[in-house]
Amino acid sequence: MKERRKEAGLLLPAVLSLVAVTTFFITVKLASAEGGDFPAHIAFANMFFDGQTAITGYEPAFYWVYGLFARVFHIPDIYACAYANTVFSLLCAVSVYAVIGVFSKASRTERALATLFMMFFGPLYFAGLNGTNYYLGTYSFNTWHNPTNNSVKFIAVLTFYLFIVAFHMDEAEKIPILGRMAGKRALDVTVSILTCVSVWLKPSFFQVFAPALAVCFVMDFVQNRRSFKRYVREAIVFIPPALLILYQMKTLFFSEAPSGGGVEIAFLDVWSYWSPHVLLSVLAVTAFPIWVTAFCGSGSGMTGIMKYSWIFYVISCCEFAFLAEVGNRRYHGNFGWGMCLGIGIVTLSALMRFINYVHLEREDGRYRAAVFIGAALLSMQFFLGIWYYWRVLTTPVQCF
Numbered sequence: 001m002k003e004r005r006k007e008a009g010l011l012l013p014a015v016l017s018l019v020a021v022t023t024f025f026i027t028v029k030l031a032s033a034e035g036g037d038f039p040a041h042i043a044f045a046n047m048f049f050d051g052q053t054a055i056t057g058y059e060p061a062f063y064w065v066y067g068l069f070a071r072v073f074h075i076p077d078i079y080a081c082a083y084a085n086t087v088f089s090l091l092c093a094v095s096v097y098a099v100i101g102v103f104s105k106a107s108r109t110e111r112a113l114a115t116l117f118m119m120f121f122g123p124l125y126f127a128g129l130n131g132t133n134y135y136l137g138t139y140s141f142n143t144w145h146n147p148t149n150n151s152v153k154f155i156a157v158l159t160f161y162l163f164i165v166a167f168h169m170d171e172a173e174k175i176p177i178l179g180r181m182a183g184k185r186a187l188d189v190t191v192s193i194l195t196c197v198s199v200w201l202k203p204s205f206f207q208v209f210a211p212a213l214a215v216c217f218v219m220d221f222v223q224n225r226r227s228f229k230r231y232v233r234e235a236i237v238f239i240p241p242a243l244l245i246l247y248q249m250k251t252l253f254f255s256e257a258p259s260g261g262g263v264e265i266a267f268l269d270v271w272s273y274w275s276p277h278v279l280l281s282v283l284a285v286t287a288f289p290i291w292v293t294a295f296c297g298s299g300s301g302m303t304g305i306m307k308y309s310w311i312f313y314v315i316s317c318c319e320f321a322f323l324a325e326v327g328n329r330r331y332h333g334n335f336g337w338g339m340c341l342g343i344g345i346v347t348l349s350a351l352m353r354f355i356n357y358v359h360l361e362r363e364d365g366r367y368r369a370a371v372f373i374g375a376a377l378l379s380m381q382f383f384l385g386i387w388y389y390w391r392v393l394t395t396p397v398q399c400f
Helices: 002-032 037-049 061-072 077-103 108-120 147-167 184-201 206-224 228-236 239-253 269-274 278-295 300-322 334-358 365-394
Strands: 174-177 180-183 263-265 323-325
Touching: 002 037, 002 077, 002 108, 002 365, 037 061, 037 077, 037 147, 061 077, 061 147, 061 184, 077 108, 077 147, 077 300, 077 334, 108 334, 108 365, 147 184, 147 206, 147 300, 147 334, 180 184, 184 206, 184 239, 206 228, 206 239, 206 300, 206 334, 269 300, 269 334, 278 300, 278 334, 278 365, 300 323, 300 334, 323 334, 334 365
Parallel strands: none
Antiparallel strands: 174 180, 263 323
């Protein structure tokens, strides 16, 4: 028993080490390629630190961490970028590990392995299996070529699941958090602060989370008929991030700069530009969550979490499918970053539900078939993710 506990205790550091090493080398490879997001953000960060441009409340976190390595420790730009990206990758892994521990029956070993899956699952862009432009199209949770979206993943995961906990608490209820009892109001304030920070890091999370909140409030009112004042109080805590993101949107999309031409409705224009097989791309990244949602029920608690997760993902898909920037950034796919976060959230929720389902004391044929097919889909997405990393590391990268 002691040896098993020791092995379980060593597994998480091993997973984090693997995540760190892989992220570092894949970032060096992508940052060394011509074009793409890493070289662009390295240039933007250097311009900021040289006083040639200002950051207007938008995505500075990666720049500051990059600046720590590049300007304080005097590490070459590409490697400073890799170290910064690795920091946020590890933060994401730790947040995923923590969330799995709260919402599932997973053992320490299962939590570590589930975290490993979340940090590496694919799949590839279908039309690019034999080409060079192979990390676009599906907009997976592990699309690593944008450092600012990577920097917001950890806080998006924490904020989403903490909101679910706070939303279902009664006003007088308290729960243990980090050894202390926390009430609903304290959690609401925490969610508000985390959401503001996420907007400051990059607006891709809250631009999906905000409409998802509205849908969740309406659905909950229809189902439970709780006091209207309660929903008003729930919404008030999101006023600060809403004001911040409105300011950012004005600066980014409706300014006088060449890139600020506005936003228009253009159905599948940007998405189809990167993937001629939109439906296949969606099915590829949602096969496991769809299966688990349909055939692996494991309690009413996880049913609610899956519902909120699907709401988030569907809204993120709709934003990318319908919205497009006007101007020279049209095909940068910036409305797709929320979908990267969305598939991560719905996959993480499905993974936790699947773990709880596996832990059920059942031996019937339907149960065994559901577990077998779920495990097969899980393995497929994991190995496609590994193939994605291998392709990036071993072949020339054409970013655009």
